[in-house]
Amino acid sequence: MWYFLGVFVALASQVTALSPNYIACQLQKPAGLSPLIGCPAGTIYVSATDPTAQFSSVQAAVESLPPYGAATLLIGEGDYHETVNVSRTDPVTMLGQLTWSTAFDPTGNATSRNLAHIWDNKYVITGMDDAQSAVLVVSPNFNGSLIGAGTTGAPYQPYFGNVDFKAYNIDFENRAANYSISQALVTDISYANASFYGCTFASYQDTWYTGKNASTYVVDSIIYGMTDYLFGFGTAWFQNVILANRACGGGITAWKGTNQTDAPGNRYGVYIADSKIIRSPDANATTVTDSQCYLGRPWNDLCTAVYLRTYMDSSVNATGFIPFSTARPVIMNTTYYAEYMSYGPGGNTTARASDHILTDSEATNFTIEGVFLETPQWIDYGYQI
Numbered sequence: 446m447w448y449f450l451g452v453f454v455a456l457a458s459q460v461t462a463l464s465p466n467y468i469a470c471q472l473q474k475p476a477g478l479s480p481l482i483g484c485p486a487g488t489i490y491v492s493a494t495d496p497t498a499q500f501s502s503v504q505a506a507v508e509s510l511p512p513y514g515a516a517t518l519l520i521g522e523g524d525y526h527e528t529v530n531v532s533r534t535d536p537v538t539m540l541g542q543l544t545w546s547t548a549f550d551p552t553g554n555a556t557s558r559n560l561a562h563i564w565d566n567k568y569v570i571t572g573m574d575d576a577q578s579a580v581l582v583v584s585p586n587f588n589g590s591l592i593g594a595g596t597t598g599a600p601y602q603p604y605f606g607n608v609d610f611k612a613y614n615i616d617f618e619n620r621a622a623n624y625s626i627s628q629a630l631v632t633d634i635s636y637a638n639a640s641f642y643g644c645t646f647a648s649y650q651d652t653w654y655t656g657k658n659a660s661t662y663v664v665d666s667i668i669y670g671m672t673d674y675l676f677g678f679g680t681a682w683f684q685n686v687i688l689a690n691r692a693c694g695g696g697i698t699a700w701k702g703t704n705q706t707d708a709p710g711n712r713y714g715v716y717i718a719d720s721k722i723i724r725s726p727d728a729n730a731t732t733v734t735d736s737q738c739y740l741g742r743p744w745n746d747l748c749t750a751v752y753l754r755t756y757m758d759s760s761v762n763a764t765g766f767i768p769f770s771t772a773r774p775v776i777m778n779t780t781y782y783a784e785y786m787s788y789g790p791g792g793n794t795t796a797r798a799s800d801h802i803l804t805d806s807e808a809t810n811f812t813i814e815g816v817f818l819e820t821p822q823w824i825d826y827g828y829q830i
């Protein structure tokens with residue numbers, strides 16, 4: 446056993462993909478070895494199937510955490526049918542288990558690697574707030590999680606929730622339906638700072654939400670959706686992600702901004718860098734996507750949406766961005782839509798309406814430091830893509 450352990454630790458230390466900090470913890474161990482070998486001290490093991498685990502539900506593990514101190518959870522291979530709700534303020538890191546045979550496959554991606562699947566199947570019916578359909582909620586309390594409607598949404602809250610939530614190599618899925626049944630969120634991250642590494646987020650309508658006063662960073666991940674599937678109020682940076690169009694509706698993004706009176710200096714918006722927009726490999730074969738998907742529509746007129754160095758397949762319509770609806774048929778000049786070095790069949794910007802095609806010099810404004818107005822300490826810059 447000690448021989449295998451030595452070999453294991455030696456191999457894990459050679460790894461140059463994924464998270465060098467956590468890969469030894471995340472990889473499944475040979476039978477007989479503790480799954481927690483290589484994990485940070487105090488890591489809690491959650492498994493849907495392993496009776497030696499401390500918890501069989503992720504939410505039960507979250508609720509067991511003391512209010513103070515950083516916490517790490519190792520989520521074992523398996524399906525977890527539950528809503529996960531993180532309201533504590535201190536750091537929480539969730540690590541999905543991985544296995545040698547797929548973790549380092551150079552042709553793989555988050556979907557082909559991830560073994561831990563957290564899913565639920567709630568969708569919005571009359572009387573529900575969008576927040577109540579989310580699979581993962583990171584917010585200080587119920588009022589803070591509310592999304593509301595209209596151009597300003599739910600009222601501002603004087604609270605801040607988690608200062609450093611991280612998830613690595615986990616699938617988060619809303620399985621309410623295989624079409625756009627109504628709002629069926631995967632994430633609701635409000636009044637919190639959160640980052641995601643090698644994860645997937647799958648739904649049809651409103652998959653991803655970065656709420657008021659929230660900052661989020663997502664890397665090496667796949668977001669599956671159809672309608673307004675990246676929406677929000679806060680600041681969201683998506684780096685090297687795949688936006689997988691399961692069908693087309695609304696816009697890929699639908700953002701709201703806040704004026705400089707309410708939030709001085711803010712750069713609230715959605716920023717997508719070095720990414721790919723494709724027809725989803727799991728789109729229904731009968732669904733037509735060619736030229737049917739739009740890069741965004743403005744949820745309010747202070748919306749900001751910027752695509753940097755992103756590949757766009759033929760699902761992206763040549764017009765690019767569109768007005769919100771027939772009731773708000775004009776893209777106001779307070780809306781800021783921009784692209785820089787888009788490429789691929791949908792990346793020809795000649796016929797774009799109402800967006801800025803950035804020059805090299807203008808594009809230098811759009812960096813992680815530029816949009817978060819600092820170098821966020823809550824991002825793990827060591828994750829390897």
Ligand SMILES: *[C@@H]1O[C@H](CO)[C@@H](O)[C@H](O)[C@H]1NC(C)=O
Pocket residue numbers: 552553554555556557667687689725726
């Ligand atoms: C992920 O990788 C698998 C296996 O290579 C491939 O079949 C699938 O199309 C990829 N998914 C996306 C969204 O690119």
Ligand SMILES: *[C@@H]1O[C@H](CO)[C@@H](O)[C@H](O)[C@H]1NC(C)=O
Pocket residue numbers: 530531532576577582585586587590
């Ligand atoms: C999440 O937990 C907080 C604190 O316990 C609670 O106020 C809120 O209602 C919960 N939200 C959901 C969606 O379960």
Ligand SMILES: *[C@@H]1O[C@H](CO)[C@@H](O)[C@H](O)[C@H]1NC(C)=O
Pocket residue numbers: 586588
């Ligand atoms: C949540 O909002 C309701 C009214 O909208 C208010 O009565 C309640 O006190 C708020 N709760 C918290 C914890 O702020």
Ligand SMILES: *[C@@H]1O[C@H](CO)[C@@H](O)[C@H](O)[C@H]1NC(C)=O
Pocket residue numbers: 620621622623
């Ligand atoms: C969605 O499709 C999958 C794969 O075909 C199927 O297993 C699942 O039951 C479907 N879900 C719903 C809610 O119909």
Ligand SMILES: *[C@@H]1O[C@H](CO)[C@@H](O)[C@H](O)[C@H]1NC(C)=O
Pocket residue numbers: 597704705706707
């Ligand atoms: C900023 O927005 C708020 C509503 O959220 C509004 O009351 C205020 O008048 C706006 N200020 C300016 C300068 O537009």
Ligand SMILES: *[C@@H]1O[C@H](CO)[C@@H](O)[C@H](O)[C@H]1NC(C)=O
Pocket residue numbers: 601604605658707708
């Ligand atoms: C955002 O949250 C921080 C930390 O709680 C607070 O200082 C700031 O005023 C909030 N900003 C807005 C616009 O609500």
Ligand SMILES: *[C@@H]1O[C@H](CO)[C@@H](O)[C@H](O)[C@H]1NC(C)=O
Pocket residue numbers: 623729730731
């Ligand atoms: C694909 O779409 C067709 C036509 O809407 C529908 O009949 C079929 O059930 C869909 N297939 C899946 C797997 O959802």
Ligand SMILES: *[C@@H]1O[C@H](CO)[C@@H](O)[C@H](O)[C@H]1NC(C)=O
Pocket residue numbers: 735736737762763764767
């Ligand atoms: C692209 O979008 C515009 C505006 O909605 C629409 O008129 C046009 O038909 C679309 N192009 C294609 C090729 O479908």
Ligand SMILES: *[C@@H]1O[C@H](CO)[C@@H](O)[C@H](O)[C@H]1NC(C)=O
Pocket residue numbers: 778779
């Ligand atoms: C924006 O549009 C308004 C009218 O809606 C106009 O008064 C203003 O000059 C425009 N601003 C710029 C910078 O074009």
Ligand SMILES: *[C@@H]1O[C@H](CO)[C@@H](O)[C@H](O)[C@H]1NC(C)=O
Pocket residue numbers: 793794795796
């Ligand atoms: C881009 O689209 C325009 C028409 O809008 C067309 O004239 C041009 O040839 C296209 N460029 C490329 C490289 O396909």
Ligand SMILES: *[C@@H]1O[C@H](CO)[C@@H](O)[C@H](O)[C@H]1NC(C)=O
Pocket residue numbers: 807810
């Ligand atoms: C770039 O940043 C500078 C300084 O913050 C600002 O004045 C300018 O308006 C920004 N330009 C664009 C295109 O956002």
Ligand SMILES: *[C@@H]1O[C@H](CO)[C@@H](O)[C@H](O)[C@H]1NC(C)=O
Pocket residue numbers: 605608637638660817819820821822
């Ligand atoms: C959340 O992140 C933003 C952007 O990095 C930062 O300005 C803010 O201070 C952070 N909030 C807390 C409470 O740590």
